[in-house]
Amino acid sequence: MKILIVDDSEFWRKILGDIFKDHEVEFAGDGLEGYFKIHEFCPDLVISDLVMPGLNGYLLCRIVKNTELKDIPFVIMTASSDSIDKFWGKYAGASEYIQKDSEDGIKRLKDYVASLRPIHECKRSKDDFKSSFERALNGLLVKSTIENEIRKFFIHIDDMNYVVRKIFDFVKSMFEIDDGMILIFKSDSMDVYTNFENFEDKMKRIFENLKTPSNLERRITYLDKKIYDSIDDMIWVFHQDRKENGAIFVARKREFSNSEKEMFSNVMIEVENLLNVGLTFEVYRQYSFTDKLTGLNNLRALNDYLDELWKNREEFFFCMIDIDNFKRVNDTYGHETGNNVLSGIGNMIKHLPSDLFSARYGGEEIAIVSKRKDLVEIVESLRSRIESTHFGPVKVTISAGIALSSGANSYTEVIEMADAALYRAKHEGKNRVVVAK
Template sequence: MKILVIDDSEFWRRVIGDIFKEHEVEFASDGLDGYFKIHEFCPDLVISDLVMPGLNGYLLCRIVKNTELRDIPFVIMTASSDSIDKFWGRYAGASEYIQKDSEDGIKRLKNYVASFTPLHECKRSKDNFKSSFERALNGLLVKSTIENEIRKFFVHIEDMNYVVRKIFDFLKSMFEIDDGMLLIFKPDSMDVYTTFEDFEEKMKKIFEGLKTPFNLERKIIYLDKRIYESVDEMLWVFHQDRKENGAILVARKREFSSGEKEIFSNVMIEVENLINVGLNFEIYRQYSFTDKLTGLNNLRALNDYLDGLWKKHEEFFFCMIDIDNFKKVNDTYGHEIGNKVLSGIGSIIKNLPSDLFSARYGGEEIAIVSKRNDLAQIIDSLRSQIESARFGPASVTISAGIVPSIGANSYTEVIERADAALYRAKREGKNRVVFAK
């Protein structure tokens, strides 16, 4: 078997050479030398050091995997015990990653070679090695540039509108696209980012080859509408766990070359990762800041919101709501109906004006924050609506206390004052709203 050992350490070249002296072994002293030796020697196996001057083991492995010799197995050896190094070794395409100085490192290498059967057929390029190297390196640089550019957007993943606009800016700079549409599928809806005037027709075209239903509720975000006839288009469908979760269509007035289509595929692999992270982040944020039963914000979200208002010295009104005799509902009808009451009230509250911030404070208490002077009238209308509603066999009423933030020393003090106003409403007979100045 032909083995190429690439290491800038003469000591390790000798050690590995002695271990496999029954095989035909060739040596290289650094990554660049190793690249040319791979083409000249056509080894059955490459054993390469990780840290070397000029071209390290990662880059060498990735470059070789972008040439006609990509099938040659690659073993990366290093003194590093860092798990992230192991990850990048695998990412580069290495068959094995072995720690030199570990107790079983040499043993693992021996076992790997002993069980190894050469499978590849050496296919030398007719071009000289330098031009082949330049092509592979250029391809690697393009991929690295794409990865670096797209990964810059990860820090802004909380603002998907911003991220999508940056993606389109990047695609315009790379491919001079004239138009585009990006769809992001959610459990029961989809976001549509588009510059197409005739976006309905474009969406139908995209959905022709998809399994995802076309009748999802849509949120349309226009990026920059244009009207023109495209000559060529490129389409990519995003997946996560083999499930479609989005698609992108880009178009321009002239045809895309085969090289551009290949680069577009590389770009889309990174964009797909970005979209998946964004969707996962949104789910995480939903679980982290939303009360599952009522669909309202939770206490954590409420505290963050109040803290933001307080730090900006903004005045607001705070309302604390409590369901009257809620324990009796649970005792009479059971907790399942009690949960139905909470979720039903949550649904009613979500239909209030969108500039109100509502959250489940805990138990059967709900908090509403607003800068509106007519909050008392809104809450009284809510009280009346809940009083006339039915939640299965149960009907309930609510009491509420409202206070302004003026004069308080902290937002916690505002909450305490609202609690006091709520209990006053309870003492005065329940099913009422008390506004305390």
């Protein structure tokens, strides 16, 4: 087996050379010499010290792993016991990280070497070593720069609209694109960010590469409407857990070079990671503020919304709705029917005007918050529709109490006033809407 030992210590070069004297061994006194020796000698294994002048073991490992010789096993062997050094060794791509002066360090190294098989084929670079070295360093610099630029957006991950716009600006600046479009897929819809005024033909081009259906409901955001006569384009499809969750389309009036296409792929890998984190965050946030059964907001979201209204001193109406005789529904027809009633009513409420804020308050109680003065009429219409609707084998009615925030000392008082009005509605015979006096 061909082994290259890279170490600035003559003492350790001799020790390791003696240990592996039955193998074909070459030596290098520092990282830069080691890099050139790897190309010349084409070893089956590299054993490198960590701390060396010029090019240390981390950098040597990272550079090698970014060349056509990346499959050569690489062992970092050092006197350092620092856990951070160990972490960076693994991050750099080292196969093993071994402490020189540990009790089992030499034994571990011997066992590792015994487990290896010689590399039969060595992919040598056709370029000279200097060009290969420069290319590897350039690749590391580019990768690091892309990672740093994309990761700046992670602090804004709670605002996907902002993140997507920033991604678009970054890609536009880097590749000097004229036109672009980013699609983000949700469960039953997609967000479309584009600067194409007429983008239907571009959509067709994108969906030629997708399994996702193109007839999802669209929410369009125009970034900057322009019309260009583009002649070349690039498309990238984003995935998470093998499922398509978006795509990007960029085009310009001149052709993309091979190096630009390769760079585009590198950038998109980082963008994909960013989008996956953002979409996962949105799902968690949705679960965190959404009632699973009704699809409405939950109590936590309601309290946050009311708190914001109150801090801004905005006047609002609060409506508390309760399903009449709901316990009897559960007792007679079972909890599954009761759940169907709740989800059905929740679906009706979701289709009320979009400026209403609705939430499941608890049990069979649902709250609606609005600044609209016609809230009483809206709730009355809802009550009438529920009364005439069959939810499976059962029909139900609702009672509601509505209170205005004006004059209250806290939003909790407003809730209590609406609750008192609801109690009156129940006491007066149910299936009615009562406004607090």
